[in-house]
Amino acid sequence: MRPGAQSLLPLLKPRSIAVIGASDDPTRIGGRPVRYCKEHFDGALYPVNPNRKEIQGLKAYASARDLPEAADCAILAVPAAITFEAVQDCVARGIKGLCVFSSGFAEMGAEGTALQDKIRDAALNGGARLLGPNCLGLFNATRGNFMTFSASIEHGRPKTGNVAIASQSGAYGSHLFVLARQRGIGLSSWITTGNEADVDLADAIAFFAEDPETQVIAAYAEGLRERDRLFAALEAARRARKPIVMIKVGRSEAGADAARAHTAALAGSDAVIDAALKEFGVHRALTADEMFDVAYAASRRLYPVKGRLGIMTISGGAGVLMADAAVEYGLELPAMPEATQAKIKALVPFAGPRNPVDITGQMFNMLDTVSEFMDMMLTEGGYDGIAGFFTSWPSAPSMSDKLLAALKRASDKHPETPIALVILAPPGPWQKYEAAGFLCFEDPTRAVAAIAALVKFGRAFARPRRAPAPALAKNALPAPTAATDEREAKRILKSAGIPATEDILAKTAAQAVEAAERLGYPVVMKIVSPDIAHKSEIGGVALDLRDQQAVAAAFAELRGRVLSKAPKARLDGMIVSPMVRGGVETILGVNRDPVFGPVVVFGLGGIFVEIMKDSVLKLAPFGREEALEMIRSIKGFPLLDGARGRLKMDIGALADALSKLSVYAAANAGKIESIDINPFIVLPKGGFAVDALIVPRKADSSS
């Protein structure tokens, strides 16, 4: 049983810290944390160094075993070769958190990995958590435990706030820290996880999900592992209404290649990661700017569940720009109520009253009316968020406080509505506007994007816990141990509740006719051979056979083709099946992701998936409602939904099949490499798997 999130407390919020390998030189790896903690940390600090009596003015100890108390945590800044011994010493003294800076472990190959496993096991067996090795440490802004050798701290402490940063990369984690400080983002904690021998990104997220000082989590990830723990952490944050903004690199093939060169870790497919993050409402950011825009906006903790944006502007053009951005980011722009528009026009004839509410530059001297208009937008407009463009008005000393007062008069009555202002101002006025509760941006698009992100969080937080996926059908057959033929695959799928066409194996033309008579015309006929994987390539399929003669002739013809085109192939006979007509071909598939397990893919048949790339994927298992969301999300959905005079297809039956496929795939996660149902034909009523293939997982798969 893995220790709970609270087990990170000794690392993140220690009352006492030992520094193993402490240096008297405050610029060295073992000296920096001593210096930083001396300056900022308000607990006990114990340098450990067998060669010195005193380190940077503090009493030094020869070994962790000699400490006067069991320190809450220890920094290990000693060479890899003696790290194991140091870990043993710490554990023996009862230290529960170890932060290992040292490199020379898994990043250096097999030998290093073995050493890393050894120190991790020593820590865990001793009841301690281990951060790193090869990491840049951590800090908690309240406690002041700057347990890092990053020089970035030297240029200034971060502002204390409610945003936590968790990064798998030390260098990029530092980069983010500096950007956050420059931008005035208030931080609660910062942690880099390095080689992740024990503590990993999921642990950090799980900790911050419970941490009362943290309300927003900014994460940087290179590789995500251990699906269940990761998902539990993401779900814990969601239920605690703490937004996660994540940069996850390796989006492209080239990026993934570079990641493989950089870390040896098994990577899940990026499309799968993306789908997984969406499920939990994680905002995936592409740039640090975007990450901090969203984290900054979220730090106010207002998460509307609807997305109606009201825009107030002193520039018509900026209003258009923000309207564009609103559409781009999925917000709605309902007009002000007619009556309110009339009131606005009556007060200020030159104002644009709709939405954007264009007050024009001429209202510079009518701030009471600006206040009144803002109040109308908040009270009568019914907006879930407001974006206001005031450009450099707050930078004019004569204007700054007056405008702020006017806006605040309106906003104070509506503390539940996030208001993002686009302003230009020196730091002083800027901070006043922020202190009054306004989100401040210099770029109109980024202001709107930030509000859109808040709405996305609001929706993710409001979503009830997913209903558990339906149970596996009682009589579901086990996964096959060898690649199936079509009949076997469909037999298994039917057992899992997925309708499939009936197949009758005919060894002779007479049997084929008999089968067709039983099934009813028209029928299709396909060759069955363990030696022929792609039957249509040798013309092994006959469609739309409408009578006895046609069936008998087709039997002879197909057999002839096998004899001429694949003379050595064994021929087990022919499958006769009902011909499914009047439906839409879809593809239902399952692929195994090395990290996230079985993933279900859905798309329309043929060129739609292959050429138009119009498909959607979702981690298995899931229920019918989620399957319906998948189906509705593809671009070609109108083709199932009766577009342009077509018949409406049975989306419910399709959703059932998708959900049941996902349940079967999840129940057999370890045993199946892939399932292809191609096509699954959806009909106006019902639908059938018409051809299918199940490939079991290779016995020698490594994970």
Place this chain on the structure above:
Amino acid sequence: MRPGAQSLLPLLKPRSIAVIGASDDPTRIGGRPVRYCKEHFDGALYPVNPNRKEIQGLKAYASARDLPEAADCAILAVPAAITFEAVQDCVARGIKGLCVFSSGFAEMGAEGTALQDKIRDAALNGGARLLGPNCLGLFNATRGNFMTFSASIEHGRPKTGNVAIASQSGAYGSHLFVLARQRGIGLSSWITTGNEADVDLADAIAFFAEDPETQVIAAYAEGLRERDRLFAALEAARRARKPIVMIKVGRSEAGADAARAHTAALAGSDAVIDAALKEFGVHRALTADEMFDVAYAASRRLYPVKGRLGIMTISGGAGVLMADAAVEYGLELPAMPEATQAKIKALVPFAGPRNPVDITGQMFNMLDTVSEFMDMMLTEGGYDGIAGFFTSWPSAPSMSDKLLAALKRASDKHPETPIALVILAPPGPWQKYEAAGFLCFEDPTRAVAAIAALVKFGRAFARPRRAPAPALAKNALPAPTAATDEREAKRILKSAGIPATEDILAKTAAQAVEAAERLGYPVVMKIVSPDIAHKSEIGGVALDLRDQQAVAAAFAELRGRVLSKAPKARLDGMIVSPMVRGGVETILGVNRDPVFGPVVVFGLGGIFVEIMKDSVLKLAPFGREEALEMIRSIKGFPLLDGARGRLKMDIGALADALSKLSVYAAANAGKIESIDINPFIVLPKGGFAVDALIVPRKADSSS
């Protein structure tokens, strides 16, 4: 004949300025430009105010007519009602540039528009150019003529440089100016065009295209008009190798709605504008950040024509992030040559030698080697641009100069290669890195995006002038004056060189059989009725008729359908045409854009355009090569190109048809509302318009 770009010189680079309506109060609209110009302008300044002898310490004049010389330009800061008189005075004194701040013109309705036309005509007839009215003015950074009442100037002059800003919006133009100043972007000029009675954005761009002080043009647009002048300006900038970065608002429907509420100007479709800007290599930016990232990068004037990016990084993760960004922005990431990789590995075994070249944080103390690696990337890597991630290394005083020297040693040998560094540093070191020729960014994605923009410019600049579109076929028929029937449309298209199926009109079944015999079987038959627009909706089409019997039977059947389903419709007979088989259905269309004229649309038939929205458009006219580019750009192109065992279709014939359609549409730009060729069936050899419709322009169209 419109005056040339040089006619803006008196406004943008005056030696003397009159201020009509000058105020002694330096905070008033008529007082601010006096104050700003007193402070910064090094020419003669003539305040004009009939009520004062002196204005802000300068001799004042009663009227422009009294000035001691014909000032190069005048600022008009008087009420709308007396602006006309002031314009007349200025013109009478020989002033050639008028900058009208006053509002109360076209933005206030019909009366204001009439007044605006009056002042424009007075200016133009007097040989003067008029900027505004209702504008925020302009400045040239070298001359110091801060002819504006924007308070933004008070917080500081811009750095002088080679980027010009042209904005249709005063408020947003000021916003951009302040952001540029904050970011240290060097400006050559800044101009806001307001109501654009005379001088418009195209004029400004044309001026900057010729202006030796300007190398990069940053433009903000709300509505683009007068296609030919705009295109000439964009092309002039392209040929002068001056990149244009443009924010053009109104991208979305909602944005376009807001724009209509804001300006009454007729707007072209955004998709068309987008296509037009692409043609000229304009970079369309969505945010001010993006605008200035690109302008900043471009200000170094290095425009590679190929897009091979080399990445050097001290953090593996940041390398992955930049590789992702490279793919996203269309750059390639070729690996370093094998031999060079071997050299790198021999020098530093822990380095990643491929691309990204990962030098890791451990090379902090090996700067000579960093220099050597950078040199190898530049010399042996064959890269067109380099992105380097060094995070806060330059912020450590001990490190900053040394790293800079190491990088510069390599870069100085390759001044043709743009190098963008991702660094964190205080302003001092930051500026040193910039002065050494490096582009500096804090965000890795933005650094990569900026290089990608340079490559896009390089390609646009390298492109030869488009070959003129082919001439219209000599015997091309005139555009129809009423909506055509299918036969008429195809007759016109054939005359323009677009192949179409042959049609024979049959009034009787016997004639139909005779026609089929002449054309050869199979044939199709369609009803011809001026009263039935959509023949297929009443079943008025019979396909694949293979013999006399089938043709005769179809004739009777189709006539029967008309009689039963549209008993009042006139029936002119039936068209008999050859049945075109074995091809791919495409749609070729023309639509008239109110600003940009005829636009050609291309896509695959049926659901591809309608549901998958897989289409592409281009302004008419264009040649075969450009048509080929269009065809290759759609997602479904593989369906024409032999994907998955299909036959390859005759793309050349399709391109000819598209080009000829564009030529016909352009030649009849004023007369055609739309042309639909649906389908045009492309065959393995050749292709045919199978059905078509031409709708003439409504006689009462306003433009």
